[in-house]
Amino acid sequence: MKMVAEQQYIDLYTECRSFIDDHSAPVLNAMRQQACDDLCRLGLPTQRLERYKYTNVAESFAPDYGLNLRHIPIPVNPYEVFRCDVPNLSTSLYFVVNDRFYDKALPPASLPEGVEVMSLAEAARKSPHFIEKYYGRLARSSKDGLNALNTMLCQDGLFIHVPKNTIVERPIQVINILRADVNLMVNRRVLIVLEEGAEAKVLFCDHAIDDHQFLTTQVGEVYVGENAHLELYELEETHVKSHRFSNMYVDQQRASTATIDSLTLHNGLTRNRTDVTLSGEYAETRMFGCVIADKQQHVDNNTLIDHRVPNCQSTELYKYVLDDEALGAFAGRVLVREGAQHTTSQETNANLVATDTARMYTQPMLEIYADDVKCSHGSTVGQLNDEALFYMRQRGIPEAEARMLLKFAFVGEVLDSIRMEPLRDRLHYLVEKRFRGLLSKCEGCKLCK
Amino acid sequence: MLEIKDLHASINGKEILKGISLTIRDGEVHALMGQNGAGKSTLSNIIVGHPAYEVTQGSITFNGRDLLSMAPEERAHAGIFLSFQQPVEIPGVSMTNFMRAALNAKRKAQGLEPLPATEFLKLMRERRKIVELDNKLANRSVNEGFSGGEKKRNEIFQMAMLEPTFAILDETDSGLDVDALRIVAEGFNKLRKTETSALVITHYQRLLDYLKPDIIHVLIGGRIVHTGGPEVATMIENGGFEQFMQEA
Numbered sequence: 001m002k003m004v005a006e007q008q009y010i011d012l013y014t015e016c017r018s019f020i021d022d023h024s025a026p027v028l029n030a031m032r033q034q035a036c037d038d039l040c041r042l043g044l045p046t047q048r049l050e051r052y053k054y055t056n057v058a059e060s061f062a063p064d065y066g067l068n069l070r071h072i073p074i075p076v077n078p079y080e081v082f083r084c085d086v087p088n089l090s091t092s093l094y095f096v097v098n099d100r101f102y103d104k105a106l107p108p109a110s111l112p113e114g115v116e117v118m119s120l121a122e123a124a125r126k127s128p129h130f131i132e133k134y135y136g137r138l139a140r141s142s143k144d145g146l147n148a149l150n151t152m153l154c155q156d157g158l159f160i161h162v163p164k165n166t167i168v169e170r171p172i173q174v175i176n177i178l179r180a181d182v183n184l185m186v187n188r189r190v191l192i193v194l195e196e197g198a199e200a201k202v203l204f205c206d207h208a209i210d211d212h213q214f215l216t217t218q219v220g221e222v223y224v225g226e227n228a229h230l231e232l233y234e235l236e237e238t239h240v241k242s243h244r245f246s247n248m249y250v251d252q253q254r255a256s257t258a259t260i261d262s263l264t265l266h267n268g269l270t271r272n273r274t275d276v277t278l279s280g281e282y283a284e285t286r287m288f289g290c291v292i293a294d295k296q297q298h299v300d301n302n303t304l305i306d307h308r309v310p311n312c313q314s315t316e317l318y319k320y321v322l323d324d325e326a327l328g329a330f331a332g333r334v335l336v337r338e339g340a341q342h343t344t345s346q347e348t349n350a351n352l353v354a355t356d357t358a359r360m361y362t363q364p365m366l367e368i369y370a371d372d373v374k375c376s377h378g379s380t381v382g383q384l385n386d387e388a389l390f391y392m393r394q395r396g397i398p399e400a401e402a403r404m405l406l407k408f409a410f411v412g413e414v415l416d417s418i419r420m421e422p423l424r425d426r427l428h429y430l431v432e433k434r435f436r437g438l439l440s441k442c443e444g445c446k447l448c449k
Numbered sequence: 450m451l452e453i454k455d456l457h458a459s460i461n462g463k464e465i466l467k468g469i470s471l472t473i474r475d476g477e478v479h480a481l482m483g484q485n486g487a488g489k490s491t492l493s494n495i496i497v498g499h500p501a502y503e504v505t506q507g508s509i510t511f512n513g514r515d516l517l518s519m520a521p522e523e524r525a526h527a528g529i530f531l532s533f534q535q536p537v538e539i540p541g542v543s544m545t546n547f548m549r550a551a552l553n554a555k556r557k558a559q560g561l562e563p564l565p566a567t568e569f570l571k572l573m574r575e576r577r578k579i580v581e582l583d584n585k586l587a588n589r590s591v592n593e594g595f596s597g598g599e600k601k602r603n604e605i606f607q608m609a610m611l612e613p614t615f616a617i618l619d620e621t622d623s624g625l626d627v628d629a630l631r632i633v634a635e636g637f638n639k640l641r642k643t644e645t646s647a648l649v650i651t652h653y654q655r656l657l658d659y660l661k662p663d664i665i666h667v668l669i670g671g672r673i674v675h676t677g678g679p680e681v682a683t684m685i686e687n688g689g690f691e692q693f694m695q696e697a
Contacts, residue, residue: 146667227686320483385537385539386500387537387540388537390499390500390521390537391497391533391536391537391539391591391642392547392550392551393520393521393522393525394497394498394521394522394525394531394533395525395528395547395551395607395611396522396523396525396526396551396552396554396555397522397547397550397551397554398522398554399520399522401550401554404548405542405546405547406539406541406542407548408541408542409539409540409541409542409590410541412541413541
């Protein structure tokens with residue numbers, strides 16, 4: 001019998017159900033069996049599915065990875081292995097090691113009263129009714145095989161809660177560290193709830209600190225309440241042995257704003273899905289992405305902005321720079337539903353393919369079922385401008401430097417969209433370093449020391 | 450300083466230059482005049498090493514070095530500067546970063562440390578005045594949104610920053626009004642040192658009235674058909690290029 005990719009995970013779940021439950025929380029456990037049934041029915045996504053066209057999921061899931069289902073503590077002191085890549089950025093700093101919230105050294109109380117940044121499992125044990133209201137509601141396991149797999153196996157993750165009218169001035173920085181002595185699979189969950197009138201800035205930095213293969217699934221659910229304002233940044237600087245599958249679902253209520261920045265500076269294989277639902281009128285979404293890939297790196301961003309109601313705005317800009325044999329994919333769908341009048345939407349994907357062997361697939365999609373809207377979409381794929389390159393060389397700028405400056409100029413537009421100034425400055429530095437070839441491994445990890 | 454011998458060159462397999470020989474000594478200003486398509490810009494592009502052009506025969510030496518074997522940036526470091534006929538826009542690269550990269554690359558080639566930031570900015574300010582280039586332009590991306598005249602002034606500004614020993618002005622006067630032409634020409638004259646030499650490509654006498662070339666060459670069909678003193682410009686202004694056709 002032909003072995004299907006998901007079978008080993010279904011078997012694992014069936015055999016280890018009790019350990020999985022023991023090291024998690026009832027609210028999370030309650031969803032597992034349904035998720036398992038969904039996974040059996042859906043299977044892992046194949047490239048025959050429109051939204052998975054550019055990434056072979058089964059190939060990433062085929063190897064035999066270890067899982068830490070019994071939550072055996074892995075010795076790690078994040079502060080020792082991690083040198084913060086964003087200095088001068090005064091943040092409330094938290095760590096998630098693999099799928100576990102690191103609670104041994106929490107930052108001194110710097111959050112406003114009532115704001116919670118904690119382990120999701122713990123939150124689910126403490127306030128099950130609250131978590132139940134949000135967990136698994138946006139990320140439906142019945143709709144997506146990866147959501148099903150993650151829901152079936154995940155035991156913990158991160159929970160952020162900002163109560164009504166609370167403004168968190170200082171950015172919340174969460175370092176996701178992948179740490180293992182064997183090849184490891186990590187299933188992580190993120191739940192962010194901003195209640196009415198709340199404001200927060202959240203920065204995720206993904207790092208892999210051991211020279212092993214990592215397979216991560218991350219499912220995030222983000223609720224942005226009425227008049228709430230969220231800035232969410234995700235920065236990946238892992239290594240070539242990391243495979244990341246992230247599904248992020250964002251729901252925006254009336255007059256809320258959400259800025260979602262996804263930056264892939266270094267990785268192995270990455271597939272990010274970001275779905276934003278505009279559920280309340282006068283909400284605004286700003287979505288940005290920057291991808292820098294070389295060697296045989298693979299980055300696939302798949303986005304959906306769903307305009308369900310009238311009078312919302314969305315802007316989307318993704319830029320890729322691909323070198324060597326890298327593969328990039330961008331599929332962005334903007335859906336303007338019937339009745340969503342006065343929608344304003346602009347979607348742009350621009351790509352620089354610097355070699356003959358790098359490949360870019362781009363698919364901007366605009367579907368409009370309303371008749372009074374202002375929408376645009378477009379994409380470009382191009383090479384470095386030879387005339388500009390020559391002009392710079394005539395002025396004495398060496399070719400490699402000139403190429404770097406042109407690539408840097410290309411992604412500058414995305415970096416400048418970052419509102420958090422120290423982060424923006426730091427990214428300028430990191431991106432420049434990346435283009436100089438000095439960031440072939442992540443900065444913050446001990447591998448590079 | 451610059452010695453061109455029997456230079457033949459082509460682009461996309463089409464021969465444009467058919468045996469050019471030319472010697473420019475230290476401190477001399479030569480002008481190159483000729484009809485459109487005669488090969489004037491081809492010659493300037495070859496001197497600076499544009500990769501689209503292929504030299505099929507002949508040689509160019511610059512201060513005794515084999516210029517044709519040098520990369521464009523090495524030629525720049527050796528002191529060669531081209532004021533482009535059509536300066537290129539580079540969105541996203543600020544003039545400041547561009548000039549800093551260029552100047553420091555040259556200094557590095559000379560074995561010098563990068564210029565400290567404050568000194569660099571001071572130099573930018575000083576040199577900008579020579580061509581009356583607005584501060585606002587200096588903060589923008591290279592040539593982006595510059596008018597035709599501003600682009601040409603920006604070329605001379607870059608020349609002022611990089612202090613070449615040999616400059617080529619490729620139709621720097623085209624698209625300039627009389628005032629802008631004066632600013633650019635006077636700027637160039639201010640920058641000239643006794644040992645600086647130049648090759649000026651132009652269709653008109655107006656620019657030459659300012660720059661006062663020592664020698665004027667007439668280029669027709671890829672060959673220099675006539676070489677003379679400043680009077681050649683007047684001859685062309687009055688009688689066009691036809692009078693030289695027979696010599697061709």
